[in-house]
Amino acid sequence: MDTKGLFMNRIDAAFANLAAADRKALVAYLTAGYPDFDTSLEILKQVCGAGADILEIGVPFSDPTCDGPIIQASSETALKSGMSLSKSIELAAALRQSVETPIVMFSYYNPVFRYGVKRFAEEISRAGVDGVLIVDLPPEEAGDLVEALAGKEIHIIRLAAPTTRPERIRMLAGGAGGFLYLISRTGVTGTGGLDPAAIALHAAAVKKVCPHPVCIGFGISNSDDARALAPLADGIIVGSALMRVLSKADDFAAIPALAAAKIRELRVGMDAAGMCAKS
Amino acid sequence: MTNKLIGQYPDKSGHFGCYGGRFVGETLMAALADLENAWNDASKDVVFDRQFREMLANYAGRPTPLDFAERLSEHVGGARIYLKREDCAHTGAHKINNVIGQGLLARRMGKMKVIAETGAGQHGVATATIAARFGMSCKVFMGAEDVRRQAPNVLRMRLLGAEVVPVTCGTSTLKDAMNEALRYWVAEVEDTFYVIGTVSGPHPYPVMVRDFQRVIGDEARRQALEQIGRVPDLLVACVGGGSNAMGLFYPFLDDRCEMLGAEAAGEGLDTPRHAASISGGQPGALHGAMTYLLQNDEGQIHEAWSISAGLDYPGVGPEHAFLHDLGRVRYAGITDREAVEAFKLLCRYEGIIPALESSHALAAAIKEAAGRPKEQAVVVCLSGRGDKDLDHVTAYMKENKLWP
């Protein structure tokens, strides 16, 4: 890993601090610009305040093939409100003015490719982004992105799936930075369908070969899930469950507080798991 | 031609120059590697090849004729026009060639559940057909809008025992059907085979589908040598995803032979209502491949538009993107109106009711033939029959004063 300069990547710093405190990371995915730019910025701030350790800002895309109905719907709403990749970068930059929480830009590849991979890398670097996760860009196709990010303090977050075979997990883990995103089950993003016993086996196998923290995502809905899964890895990622709560709000003004409440609920579950493990 | 093309592309990782590749979520990577291995094995296996050939002959009714359209040629008054009659194949379109291949491969891999996306319903019908023949379960994802537009094909799929899943997300058309099929596949990847209907998608689909469809061009080349005494001067095919076009063009790539792909220009390339990804799009990644796409400056995909549901797709197979950039194949837009006029001409002059998709190729061929001497020969891929389009075409004709 690149350690030039005095600056430590915020994701690395976050995991170092969490490990020192014997806590797990709560990673919160939020669709950028949902339901509109200003509300989205307020949601992100409050989610940080409520205890999210890392933010994933999801760039909405017209054809989100890796996402289930909830994130499809939030992406559609965000696009209708005028959201785009360039505005998502603006959103990250605006957020960076007031918080130090690590930010991961989550996107499909096409918006990034169309924008220009180099230009994307430069602009997110200036915005204060700490990691990128391109969900449909396997390492085999990521040469341009790797090159564009070289020398920047930005990690490429990689994913491993239940279908990923051991030799490939080693390859993915070796090339990744920040943390490895472990997909809990086959399927797209959404809530439910978790099999903690299977995830435990998979997570243990992955942790053995991965030099980075491992976070589990997809299907985590509530504090019970958080309690069950957090001990299996270094953190958990919550997206659809959060976006579903937001979609239930009566008006935009109510959304940020709902998001914060959901984060606190999950945090309680995770911290309870921590205490069980110790007692 | 100085450089040979046949057998040179794609490279090992499925790239045709800067196009193609594998742009998918990690969950599908293992399944694509398995599919690639199975396909590599099967394509070298003489038993697999014999099964494929036998089914093409006995089930699909191949070879399809190469048919000289004498009256149409006279009417146009230029080059001689020949029709490669894929409309004569079982299920009424070239789509059957590909599903026989993928069906055999699914069976060989022990996967007895197949899924497919469909726009016009031709690929859905073909997949349902092969699933019935092989005793497989079959789910077809189809945009809710297309379910409405293509009611007869929905009935056919249901009769054949397939489940038709209407897709209501996004624009409710072919691209959304493909999105939903990919989502379903991610969840059920362990025991499900995804039968993609054209030369798009992640590697190995573009090369595999092209190799299953090249029977069109292999036959046409042999038939042309017999009937015309040489390779034709020009080949024309419509390009939705581009499977009938790749099938016809591929075996001729190293010959001295011009090629023209007809894209759907809808209401005109100068309007937003078209489906011409190469003529009116820019490179990008969608549905697993880098290729030309209809999209805005921020990489959001546009809705495609065409009178023909089978061409109504905002992307194109990556090999076409490659052949376009090389200058080996020309691509031109044909409007709805031009296609319907060609449709009508073929009905009246040759007694053949063509698919609206194929009518785009026909319109392009007629334009080209008109400017060429009688000694030249133009081969058009008549990719399918038009029964499925009758309601649509007659309504269009009445609205636009082309009736009767």
Ligand SMILES: Cc1ncc(COP(=O)(O)O)c(C=O)c1O
């Ligand atoms: C008769 C016919 N021709 C052409 C097409 C377009 O597909 P492709 O470009 O892959 O040949 C379709 C698609 O449904 C079709 O039904």
